[in-house]
Amino acid sequence: MKTLLMTISRDLKVAYRNPADVINPLVFFVIVISLFPLGISPSADVLVGIAPGVIWVAALLSCLLSFELMFRSDYEDGSLEQMTFGSGPFILVIMGKIVSHWIMTGLPLALLSPLLGMMLFVPPPGLTALMLSLLLATPTLSLLGSVGAGLTVGLRKGGVLVAILVLPLFVPVLILATAMVQTGIQGGDYTGHMLWLGALLAIATGISPLATSAAVRISLSH
Amino acid sequence: MLNVRNLTCIRDERVLFENLSFSLGAGEALRVEGSNGTGKTTLLRILAGLYEDYEGEVDWALDEFPLYVGHKPGVKDLLTATENLTWLSALQEGQVAPDAVRAALAQVNLRGFEDVSCGSMSEGQRKRVNLARLYLTRASAWILDEPFSAIDVSGIAALEERMNDHVLAGGLLLLITHQQLQLDCAVRSLRLGV
Numbered sequence: 181m182k183t184l185l186m187t188i189s190r191d192l193k194v195a196y197r198n199p200a201d202v203i204n205p206l207v208f209f210v211i212v213i214s215l216f217p218l219g220i221s222p223s224a225d226v227l228v229g230i231a232p233g234v235i236w237v238a239a240l241l242s243c244l245l246s247f248e249l250m251f252r253s254d255y256e257d258g259s260l261e262q263m264t265f266g267s268g269p270f271i272l273v274i275m276g277k278i279v280s281h282w283i284m285t286g287l288p289l290a291l292l293s294p295l296l297g298m299m300l301f302v303p304p305p306g307l308t309a310l311m312l313s314l315l316l317a318t319p320t321l322s323l324l325g326s327v328g329a330g331l332t333v334g335l336r337k338g339g340v341l342v343a344i345l346v347l348p349l350f351v352p353v354l355i356l357a358t359a360m361v362q363t364g365i366q367g368g369d370y371t372g373h374m375l376w377l378g379a380l381l382a383i384a385t386g387i388s389p390l391a392t393s394a395a396v397r398i399s400l401s402h
Numbered sequence: 403m404l405n406v407r408n409l410t411c412i413r414d415e416r417v418l419f420e421n422l423s424f425s426l427g428a429g430e431a432l433r434v435e436g437s438n439g440t441g442k443t444t445l446l447r448i449l450a451g452l453y454e455d456y457e458g459e460v461d462w463a464l465d466e467f468p469l470y471v472g473h474k475p476g477v478k479d480l481l482t483a484t485e486n487l488t489w490l491s492a493l494q495e496g497q498v499a500p501d502a503v504r505a506a507l508a509q510v511n512l513r514g515f516e517d518v519s520c521g522s523m524s525e526g527q528r529k530r531v532n533l534a535r536l537y538l539t540r541a542s543a544w545i546l547d548e549p550f551s552a553i554d555v556s557g558i559a560a561l562e563e564r565m566n567d568h569v570l571a572g573g574l575l576l577l578i579t580h581q582q583l584q585l586d587c588a589v590r591s592l593r594l595g596v
Contacts, residue, residue: 182492182496183493186489186492186493190478190481190485190489193480193481193485194478194480194481197480197481197519198480253478254478256474257474257475257476257477257478257479258472258473258474258475258476258477259476259477259478259490261452261470261472261474261476262470262476262490262493262494263493264451264452265450265467265468265469265470265493265494266467266493266494267466267467267493267494267495267496268493268496273493397454400452401447401452401453401454401455402455
């Protein structure tokens, strides 16, 4: 537990001193979404229809931008190899890095989303669904993405490879989350979607840290 | 404490070492020698558990992980010397007192640099932050890959003294260096690439 909290506070401290890494994906998220009214149509009917998909795809892409940063600098300065000598289990260090990644990307995306939803004329019940879907499903994205990030950290140009490895795994999350927001916009009950997203999160929490720590060890041994 | 049997490592179709066997007990120091590219670093990484592409057996009888100092400094540029050292030591030792961290930094001649971020330090100073762990660690085995690179003459003398104390106190030392080594304790030597 101490290892976990220590890793999180260290990563947040590093991010605080170099806020560009956190802000860039957020700015990207906002810009991508604000291009759609300009590119397609500013009419409310059209925008409400595409809003769940647009916001969620933008969230996926902005998460992808940040996976690259998850282990990269620790790998380059040698901190990552030092982490394998920790007295606590290595998997807790990995968990800590995943949690801090979510605090730096998923959480701000979720907090920002109602604003962007309003920009696309999403009605209030839809906004709640949107924010809940992001809160519930972005941790899954961080967990799944960490596996790709861990596998590619030793490569010089890992960015595109992470996308190819990880995006197919994001598809179920995308389908469920957009359906949930869609249901919310129509004023329906989206408890079922939330349960499914929660189930995905539980599965990812069980498997991803194990896979990521194995992936990081493979990357380190080359 | 360390038993190596029939260790073979082939990298890029070159045999780095074949059927290498040796054992090292408490209070023993081993210096790995050889010219560049003969597999010294690879051997130490294998022993540290960081490189797994080998055949043979490596047996450690240790309660805790060895202390490993590699080529990379292992410190974050954005954190200060104190933060870096506290984090590294706390990760490996579980608990570390602020006073001990300050004392360790003073030992490696970084007094006054405690709150300077490592990004604005020189190469040698960054290395010193990492090496300050030698004054904090309880690990009984040390694996040091060229610890003296970028360190000045007086710094090397201080580190040698610390290593000497460690070996005489029953510790195990595995070392790569291209420097002249002046240790009072007996140092065995292993030459690769002959």
